[in-house]
Amino acid sequence: MFYYLGLIVEYFKNYMKTRLTYRADFWVEVISDLLFQATNFIFILVVFMHTDSLGGWSQNEVIFVYGFFMVPYAVFSCFVNMWNFSERYIVKGEMDRVLTRPAHHLFQIFLENIDPPALIGAVVGMVIMVISGGQLGLPFEWWTIPALIVLTLSAVAIYTGIYTALTSLSFYSDAPTGILPLMFNIQNYGRYPVTIYNRTIQILLTWVIPFAFVGIYPAALFLQREEMTSMALLTPVMGAIFLTIGLLAWNMGVRRYKGAGS
Amino acid sequence: MLAYRVNYYTGILIYTLNIGVNYFTWKAIYGEGDSLGGFTAVQMTTYVAVSWMARAFYFNNLDREISTDIRDGSIAIQFIRPYNYVFVKMMQGLGEGMFRFLLFMIPGMAIAMLLFPVQLPTAPSAWAGFLVMLIFSFLINSQINVITGLSAFFIENNEGVMRMKRVLVDLFSGLIVPISLFPGWLSKVLEVLPFQAITYLPGSVFTGRVQGVGIWNVLGIQVFWFVALIIPMILLYRAARQRLFVQGG
Secondary structure, eight states: OHHHHHHHHHHHHHHHHHHHHTHHHHHHHHHHHHHHHHHHHHHHHHHHHHOSOBTTBOHHHHHHHHHHHHHHHHHHHHHOOOTTHIIIIIISOHHHHHHTSSSOHHHHHHHHTOOGGGGHHHHHHHHHHHHHHHHHTOOOOTTHHHHHHHHHHHHHHHHHHHHHHHHHGGGTSOSOOOHHHHHHHHHGGGGSOGGGSOHHHHHIIIIISOGGGGTHHHHHHHTTOGGGHHHHHHHHHHHHHHHHHHHHHHHHHHHTOOOOOO | OTTOHHHHHHHHHHHHHHHHHHHHHHHHHHTTOOEETTEEHHHHHHHHHHHHHHHHHHOOOHHHHHHHHHHHSTHHHHHHSSSOHHHHHHHHHHHHHHHHIIIIIHHHHHHHHHHSOOOOOOOHHHHHHHHHHHHHHHHHHHHHHHHHHHGGGTSSOOHHHHHHHHHHHHHHTTSSSOGGGSOHHHHHHHHTSGGGGTTHHHHHHHTTOOSSSOHHHHHHHHHHHHHHHHHHHHHHHHHHHHTOOOOOO
């Protein structure tokens, strides 16, 4: 355990060194992250310019859900970043280097790609929650903070599970997985009231690619939406299940890794 | 590409899912009303489907490819070859786009039409016009990509710039929200930017919504931006050749 914590520190130092080489880029990245969030935000604002409620949810409620959505997403993109896994580790053969080391391979890959600027999104998300929550008059209970932590971690587990499972597909086909960018669009839909979708899409977003659990369901707990409370409480379970699926898929995939020719 | 079958089938599935989710989101937004920003519900569905499918054609990763070439230094070899680097990249993108047009767009559209109330025009002239506009969408989007990619010569790590570009193109091209729904001042700003020529204008014409701005007007705007964007592209390319700076590799 201490060994792994030590590794985190070392990797972070390393990260800082590379970052200081490309200093201007740091701020460009922070701004582009926030800009990405802003586009979704603009979407919500534009939508509510033309309607009062989205499937029975008011503007402030939808904004609150979005604020929550930003928090686990930021944590996930800080620690789990597998966008070019296939190109970097399989095609270029860097997986060989990772596998010869004693620490767990997936852990090393996560650490090699940490992206701390992403965490600023979590701060912005919390500010949004406080502001919109205040306007809605949401009570601050003793369980608010613990619930926020547990639900955030569960949501991060869901993200990690889904993306790890998908990335491990690149062990089977040597395709640079084009699925990830497409999936990326879908995760954004988890923050809208899923009840507006038809049955198939609801089931898909709840049980198959459970992105509803990274946004609307857990946020509903804080919004005191009774119809979704049971779903919100299910979030940690889903997190555990999907993280397990992801890790199993990954471990099976690694066993098939043969190394690149170069 | 055909070897990557998993990618292919899931790709079609995910595009359909994207259209589906967008469709239901808009349906919820419409509620009881029947017109938003000049779009009826059916026109909006069609617009969403057409925009996503058009994206399958014009989307490419030229920015990423170019900046990778620059970063690992292989651009030096490409520069001494007897062809124009930018032109070759654009053609590669076009090849990829045509492949996706045949294997993504057409089957994807067929599925979308089965599932959702998509209404495509019947007039052959609308189709011909749309195909031409699609080519220009591709050209303008690729030009923006090439410019972003070449910027790696000047800002050595342009990851952030590339992400910013992707976000700007998706939002300001009207893929996520049709431009006519934006607040007045913002749509005024967007009207003088090139992004609307990528998705919004062709999509509007094809859904039969834009009566005032006819096909010829849209084509004119697209040609204008195509020509206007050639200039920064050439300048950047020239400057880049002077400034070749290989970071290792």
